[in-house]
Amino acid sequence: MSKPPEGAVAGDRPADAAGPEDPMRTRAASRYDHVRLSHGSGGKLTLELIEDLFVAVFSNEPLRELTDAAILENPGGRIAFATDSHTVKPAFFPGGDIGRLAVAGTINDLAVMGATPLYMTSAFLLEEGYPMDDLERIVRSMRATADEAGVKIVAGDTKVLERGHGDGVFINTTGIGFLADDVQMGVAHVRPGDLVLVNGTLGDHGIAVMSRREGLDLAVDLESDVAPLNGLIEAVRLVAPNVRFMRDVTRGGLAAVANEVVHRQTFGLRVFDVAVPIDDVVDQYSEMLGIDPLLAANEGKVMIIVPPEEAEAALGAMKAHPLGREAAIIGDIVRKPEGIALVETAYGSHRVLEMPIEEQLPRIC
Amino acid sequence: MADAPRPIDVDADYTPSTYKDAGLVASLRGRIAELADDIGRPVKLMHICGTHEHEIGRYALRDLLPPSVTVLAGPGCPVCVCDNEYINMAIQLLLLPDVIVTSFGDMLAVPGSIPLEGERRGDVRMSLLDARARGGDVRAVYSVFESRRIAEANPDKQVVFFSVGFETTVVAVAAMLKRGAPDNLSIIEANYYTPPASKLLPTLDGFDIEGFILPGHAVTITGLRVYEPLAELGIACASGGFEPVDVMASVVSLLEQVRDGAPAVTNPYQRLVKYDGNEKAKQETDEVFELAPIRWRGIAEIPASGYKLRPAYQRYSAARRFAGQLDPIALQGAEHPKGCRCAEVTLGQIRPDECGVFGKLCTPDSPYGPCMVSHEGTCRAWFVYGMHKEKLHVEAA
Numbered sequence: 001m002s003k004p005p006e007g008a009v010a011g012d013r014p015a016d017a018a019g020p021e022d023p024m025r026t027r028a029a030s031r032y033d034h035v036r037l038s039h040g041s042g043g044k045l046t047l048e049l050i051e052d053l054f055v056a057v058f059s060n061e062p063l064r065e066l067t068d069a070a071i072l073e074n075p076g077g078r079i080a081f082a083t084d085s086h087t088v089k090p091a092f093f094p095g096g097d098i099g100r101l102a103v104a105g106t107i108n109d110l111a112v113m114g115a116t117p118l119y120m121t122s123a124f125l126l127e128e129g130y131p132m133d134d135l136e137r138i139v140r141s142m143r144a145t146a147d148e149a150g151v152k153i154v155a156g157d158t159k160v161l162e163r164g165h166g167d168g169v170f171i172n173t174t175g176i177g178f179l180a181d182d183v184q185m186g187v188a189h190v191r192p193g194d195l196v197l198v199n200g201t202l203g204d205h206g207i208a209v210m211s212r213r214e215g216l217d218l219a220v221d222l223e224s225d226v227a228p229l230n231g232l233i234e235a236v237r238l239v240a241p242n243v244r245f246m247r248d249v250t251r252g253g254l255a256a257v258a259n260e261v262v263h264r265q266t267f268g269l270r271v272f273d274v275a276v277p278i279d280d281v282v283d284q285y286s287e288m289l290g291i292d293p294l295l296a297a298n299e300g301k302v303m304i305i306v307p308p309e310e311a312e313a314a315l316g317a318m319k320a321h322p323l324g325r326e327a328a329i330i331g332d333i334v335r336k337p338e339g340i341a342l343v344e345t346a347y348g349s350h351r352v353l354e355m356p357i358e359e360q361l362p363r364i365c
Numbered sequence: 366m367a368d369a370p371r372p373i374d375v376d377a378d379y380t381p382s383t384y385k386d387a388g389l390v391a392s393l394r395g396r397i398a399e400l401a402d403d404i405g406r407p408v409k410l411m412h413i414c415g416t417h418e419h420e421i422g423r424y425a426l427r428d429l430l431p432p433s434v435t436v437l438a439g440p441g442c443p444v445c446v447c448d449n450e451y452i453n454m455a456i457q458l459l460l461l462p463d464v465i466v467t468s469f470g471d472m473l474a475v476p477g478s479i480p481l482e483g484e485r486r487g488d489v490r491m492s493l494l495d496a497r498a499r500g501g502d503v504r505a506v507y508s509v510f511e512s513r514r515i516a517e518a519n520p521d522k523q524v525v526f527f528s529v530g531f532e533t534t535v536v537a538v539a540a541m542l543k544r545g546a547p548d549n550l551s552i553i554e555a556n557y558y559t560p561p562a563s564k565l566l567p568t569l570d571g572f573d574i575e576g577f578i579l580p581g582h583a584v585t586i587t588g589l590r591v592y593e594p595l596a597e598l599g600i601a602c603a604s605g606g607f608e609p610v611d612v613m614a615s616v617v618s619l620l621e622q623v624r625d626g627a628p629a630v631t632n633p634y635q636r637l638v639k640y641d642g643n644e645k646a647k648q649e650t651d652e653v654f655e656l657a658p659i660r661w662r663g664i665a666e667i668p669a670s671g672y673k674l675r676p677a678y679q680r681y682s683a684a685r686r687f688a689g690q691l692d693p694i695a696l697q698g699a700e701h702p703k704g705c706r707c708a709e710v711t712l713g714q715i716r717p718d719e720c721g722v723f724g725k726l727c728t729p730d731s732p733y734g735p736c737m738v739s740h741e742g743t744c745r746a747w748f749v750y751g752m753h754k755e756k757l758h759v760e761a762a
Contacts, residue, residue: 193762270759290740292423336760340751346387347394347609349425350759352751357729 035130040160054122054156057139058146062119062154070154072119075178080115082106083174091134091168093209095223098171099138101299103145103153104228106175108248111230112302114185114237115177117149122173123157127166138169149228151175187260189244192267195311196331197304199232199324200225201279202254206296207286222281227300232321239317240310249301252356254294257303258331258341259355269341271331271353294343295356305333384608393613394429400620401431408434409573410619411713413563414441414580415741416607422750424609436616437713438746440562440664441580443530444471444739445711448660451555452477453696455527456491458553458687459501465519467512468493468527470505471739474732476702490702492738493527509541509552516550525683528552531559533582535672536646539653542678551683556672558656559583560591565667567598569712576601576619578612581634586650588642589630596628604634653678662735663701663708705734710743717744718753 031048038045055063062070086102102122110117122142126135146153204225211220229248237243247257254276258269271294278286278293286293300323306314311329318324341353383389401408412418418438421427427436440446452475459466476490497503506512509526516524524547528538535556542552559580566572577600579592584604592602601622605615614633622628632638650672659671674682684691701707705727706720717723717736727733729745736742747753 191762268759270761290419332761334759334761337757340754340757342751342757342759343425344759345424346385347390347424347426347429349428350757351422351425352749352754352757354749354751357749 032132034132035126035128035135035160037128037160037162040126040158046158049158050156053136053139054158057136057143058153058156059143060152060154062152063156070119070121072154072176075118077178077180080110080113080117080177080179081175082109082113082177083172084109085170085172087167087170088209089167090209090212091138093212093224094220095204095208096226096299097138097141098169099141100145100226102171102173103142103149103151104226104299105248105250106173107149107151107228107230108250108300108302110175110177111228111233112246112248113177113179114183114243114246115179116234117151117175117177117228117230119152119154120146120173120175121155121157122153122171124159125166125170125172126158126160127168128160128163130168135169138171145228149230151228185243185245187245187265190261190265190267190305190333191244191307192333192335193308194244194305194333195308195329196258196269196271196333197306197311197314197318197327197329198249198254198277199229199302199304199318199321200300200326201277201282202249202298202301203282203286203291203293203296204279205299206253207282207289207291207293209297210289210291211285220281220285222279222285225298225300227323229300229302229323232318232323233302235317235321236304236314240304240306240314242307242310243304243314244307245305247303249298249303251297253292253296253298254303254330255292255341255353256295256356258353261305262339262341264339266338268334268337268339269331269353270334271341271343273343274346275328275330277326277328277330294353384606384610386610389610390429390613393610393617396617397429397434397613397620398431400617400624401433403624404433404620406433408575408620408623409437410435410576410578410616411437411439411566411574412441412578412580412605413439413559414578414582414605415443415445415739415743415746416582417441417578417580417605417612418743418746419740420607420609420612422746422752425750426609426612427752428756429613430616434616434620436578437574438710438743439566439574439577439713440559440661440711442711442736442739442741442743443534443557444469444475445707445735445742446557446562446661446664447472447475447529447555447735448662449478450660450696451527451529451553452493453479454684454691455493455503455525455553456496456501457691457696458525458683459493459496459503460499461523461687461690463521464502464523464525465515466493466501466503466525466527467506467515468503469507469529471741472527472529473497473503473505475735475738476733478697509538513541513546513550516547520547520549522549523686524550526550526552527555529555531557531580531583532586532650535654536586536643536650539650542653542674542681543649546681551681551686552674553683554671554673556654557659557661558670558672560587561667561670562661562664563592564594564598565665566712567595567600569714571714574600574713575623576603576628578603578605578615578619579630581606581611581638584634584638584642586643586646588647589632589638589640590642592630596630599628601628602630604632604638606634606637664712701734707734707736707744710736716753717747720744724748724753
């Protein structure tokens, strides 16, 4: 190579010239300040990155073997299998980061199907020049989140994109969970009279992340709700065995999930505006920015539909869990109007709960 | 239900939630029903602010009005009335080398009149987003001050701020220019002054509106005096805030004026609106801008209704700075795409769902006319809140 790669940044130092080791720092991070193209080329630096960062932090038996595929125990039952790719701006935000998001997102997708998530893979697309310290922070956050959920990250992949061809860091996670044969949930099981619950305040993630976007930089005292929900969901299912339907509430907010439930069905979903838990800060800023909290993103919320006789028990189980203290019954399934999600306002009037169309952006005036 | 409304005491310790209070709304609703009975015939009222339509939809306030009282949406969306000329200008500038166009997000998807080649949906015209897909550098900003930061960070480029809006948004632009802007920043002068448009409405054929809910944000700046001529024409006027209590209180005030046959300019939104408006804001705006004729998209050219830079500030005019590089033919064009009835919707002459393309060819995810693009647009509010549907009758299990 006739000239140094663009990713080589002043201050990058070769090998063992590093000063006293920070015990909290992995060797990979102390060796190069920034990600280089060679970290994704399959050669020596790739191996170093895998061993010194990913294996060191994720640290589990199947991964340590460094085989082409992880070989896993099968606890029996059906397999739930989900994948999700993650990009978020900024990558670090109040209450979380892209690593926590990537792990929790896939775990939640498995958990709402009634599965117990056990294993996951993580694939990184890194932009050349990405700060190694940031990468390490992300990887550690992934491990912490996986531990919280009792999940192992057992395989992975890393590719490095030339500078200017990526947006810092993208992460794909794929997860496997197992579910017992008697778990039967889905829209087909929903009936008029069923009640709709959420495990806490809506819109926290959307507003927290938006507040840190370039151009707004609002000093908002608010954290994202990003969290793995499998523990909470398991607690609910123990006391409410006939849960009809569950869905994690993410992009598009409650509005998107509510609309998915009623789409082409012979029932409607009514949300009582006054019953929806909204953090005061979210309320204030969404009002200011012209954003509806019912459409704002969440990363640690689940909507659960239960038969009325199990609603109190489900609510109690949620409230007893740290991720469900502000849980509430927010609506019900109605006979009419069919196929429509609607909001009943504090004044008894009704509007359609719109299906989100695009990313929520602040309005002009 | 016939309780007299609790009067709003401005000195009391009210919180923002007071203006969403269900008890207050219920008593105002009762008062409106009484007034409608007293009047004994249908009454049409109009608001002229997109945010009002948005809030009326969000809280389904039309559900709370008696059948004889209609509140229509008038020309209250700056993005919707912004003439093609300015959209086409922004697109042309965007396609020049080394030009960054900055704009409020709402404006990005509004088609101008330059045809979008290769599009098969019908008479579809190019928007700033389409121009971006062709390589232009357009950035959504939240304020003119952000445009200034972008200009400062890119001294080797020309940064053009698409200054669209009503008398509220122009204040910030004036404040910024007055305090000094970088040489590489210019603005597209598309700020509209609304009082002349509201005075034009009563001159239109078939006009039968008896009262206006005045735009709360705009009158905070302009004050109420400029609306006295409307009252003299026999049209009731009341300032209007944006919470449910505010909107209902404005309707009460207008119906009282109609019942008494005594049109005036009242101020139910007195917690923010002063009769003479915001003197400092008006003065600064007046130093930088002067009123000139401007075309309202699909409506008309209205005298003294556009803010144009005064000579001392014309160095910031994008139209002047890039005069030699703009194609005058492409700056013209049809007002609205074929079949689009945004102009009639904007004037309150038809409901959005009376337009043949509404909800079919024209939806928020593929808008055809400007009223479906902007969050302030009447068609969009009707679509997203389902106002075009039959009243929602809920039947619980």
